[in-house]
Amino acid sequence: MRAIAEFSMRSRVRAVLLTMVGIPLISPAVLALVGLRRGSSDGLFVLVWAVLPVVAAAGAGYMSPLMSGLAITHFVGVLAGALVLRATRAWSWALIALVVATSLGILLTSQISGGILTSLLEAASEATAGADTEQLRQVFNSETQATGYLSWVSVITATLALVLGRWWQAMLYNPGGLQQEIHNLRMPLPVAAVGMVLWIFCLVSEHFVFWGAVVAFPMLVAGIGLIHWMVARKGWGRGPLIALYVMLVIAALPLAGFLCGLALIDSWIDIRARTGNKA
Known part of the structure; x- marks a missing residue:
């Protein structure tokens, strides 16, 4: 590579x-x-x-x-x-x-x-x-x-x-630059809030369900980035990250909802700053 x-x-x-x-x-x-x-x-x-x-x-x-x-x-x-x-x-x-x-x-x-x-x-x-x-x-x-x-x-x-x-x-x-960027990935609160509302709206219509996934995608990545930061901070190794990606394949929708919700909370309260361990 x-x-x-x-x-x-x-x-x-x-x-x-x-x-x-x-x-x-x-x-x-x-x-x-x-x-x-x-x-x-x-x-x-x-x-x-x-x-x-x-x-x-x-x-x-x-x-x-x-x-x-x-x-x-x-x-x-x-x-x-x-x-x-x-x-x-x-x-x-x-x-x-x-x-x-x-x-x-x-x-x-x-x-x-x-x-x-x-x-x-x-x-x-x-x-x-x-x-x-x-x-x-x-x-x-x-x-x-x-x-x-x-x-x-x-x-x-x-x-x-x-x-x-x-x-x-x-x-x-x-x-090491990429890792630091992913660990610090955080969506602006207005974008995260609008994204979550649009995603929930799209979920109730079968015609727009995939468009909902498109709208929510940046938040999903932000949630994954937060999990990466948390795992690195705790020193848990690669096991939890492997489990995360396996679960994204097996139970994509429930886990995506959790990750998007986590990203929205992070946009609101800045979890990294509150723990005093911002990368």
Whole structure:
């Protein structure tokens, strides 16, 4: 991993090559690293070259509007988060920027592709001769639900790429910096309060349930960051963190509610400051 980061930082051309090959997680993380280290000029330069093959493939008919839109949205969301993180040095605003940019990209993709649900149904019908179409209709019964789901997935993958890019930057230039940032991650109280209200509102409607997860995502990450800080402060090792991520897979909704609630409380009373152990 270090070799990839060092290779991409030697020149813009090398960074462009790594992003153009389209390696999942790695390519967008390289874009994040460039944006974090060198700023908007180099970041936008690499972004343009990264999406060039996608645009060319879509124009030639080798890639559907849905897939090309998802790819471009992913890169744009990662770079938006990286540039905001570079400017503000605050993960809270970086996550908000990433969520907004990614969600807008998915909505725009829906318009360009003629509807994400329609595109998914057509792709499933072509791939399986219609066998999975009915199952897909049962999972997504509205365009709002489909766009929300893809936004949620895109936000998660874009965040992972941004975290990897920031980890590379910390490894090369600021050892331990990422850990300190995650431990201090705390959402502004107005943002946390509005996010919680919107999430609860979305939970009561099946059409907006995934959009609720998108809105609550920054708070979820803030809650995870607080748990990381607490575990480090207590010296409990990695066991509790492994259990946390396993439980996020097994019982995602109840644990997400707990973490978002914890993030809201932290935004209100600043748990770290009250304990006198702010990292």
